Amino acid sequence: MALALTRDEVAEFLDEVFPQVRGDFRIDALSETHVTMRLLAHDRHLRPGGTVSGPAMFSLADVAAYVIVLGRIGRKALAVTTNCSIDFMRKPVSGVDLIAEGRILKLGRQLAVVDVLLHSEGSEAAVARASLTYAIPPDR
Template structure:
């Protein structure tokens, strides 16, 4: 799939339309085959016991698919999540960023489906796997 925005353009656009999460997520790599993103983990992402919370992991998976969709369709901030299934497999490492690798399984005119694998930085083991569906706004 051809990219409508490169990594820097996409990061700048996400910062523009979602300034409230600026600095929380970083795009490490973006290619026509997929994306690698990270959640820059800090105390706000932790739950009792010092592990990354489920909502924080969901947030990374969601932003990952959103970024992949926008990288293909361009500046359409109103693409929205319509479905998410996430499997939490193991406790993320304490004190490590979460790394998401994602790929689009389908990009249609109305819906996009993406798959995301989450790992603690430095570990090959999956901590979660998610599949998300996004609704693409109609062309104007």
Template sequence: MDAAAMMAFLAESFPQVAGDFAVDAVTADGVRVRLVTADRHLRPGGTVSGPAMFALADVAAYLAILSRIGPVPLAVTTNCSIDFMRKPASGVDLICDCRVLKLGRQLAVVDAMIRSEGLDAPVARAGLTYAIPPVREPVAP
């Protein structure tokens, strides 16, 4: 799937998050996804919340896998470990560079590095594992 197809898929299958994220690029290793930050993503103190960063990592991982296997809505997160390393810059979007490390028949392992737009130092890093549903042949009537 390319960036336009992923955005169309999100709009159709997950409209609840489609407006918060944008696919900036599909790369040889994965994807680059942007969290378009808004007031609803902030926690007290004006910084982007941990749950918003987790959502960015999770959506980016999902899209990185879909960029390889196509639109499979039932691929699901089975594990995530996230490290919050520093406070994100205020007033800018967050960018997640997500790499597919292993893509098997049943599981995919992904690395997600989150940065504040325009800065090099990462604000968070996540490792995620996704379960890929088996392809089922239609049952004859």
């Protein structure tokens, strides 16, 4: 199945429906099956000790899943996370962006399942892994 929205169209839509996260994330690549995104790490994303916090890592994984799902289904702002399981594996590298590599495992009429690996920019070692399920709103 081809993309319903391009990388730029998804980015524009994300700015429209979630202006509160504008400037936090960037979509580096988007295809029918994969997304590469980054958290543009700022001080507000850090925890004591200077590394990216767990909630910021969760946000990146969730937004990456949202982006790949929207890329496939189009402008459906009410696609929502129904489940997320995240494993935090190691401390992110301080002072660099966090990268999400997401892949869509299944896209049905009502649900999408996405797997996301997070790593610090410049490092291949995974800092977290998330499995997310999204509910897709029905066409009306």
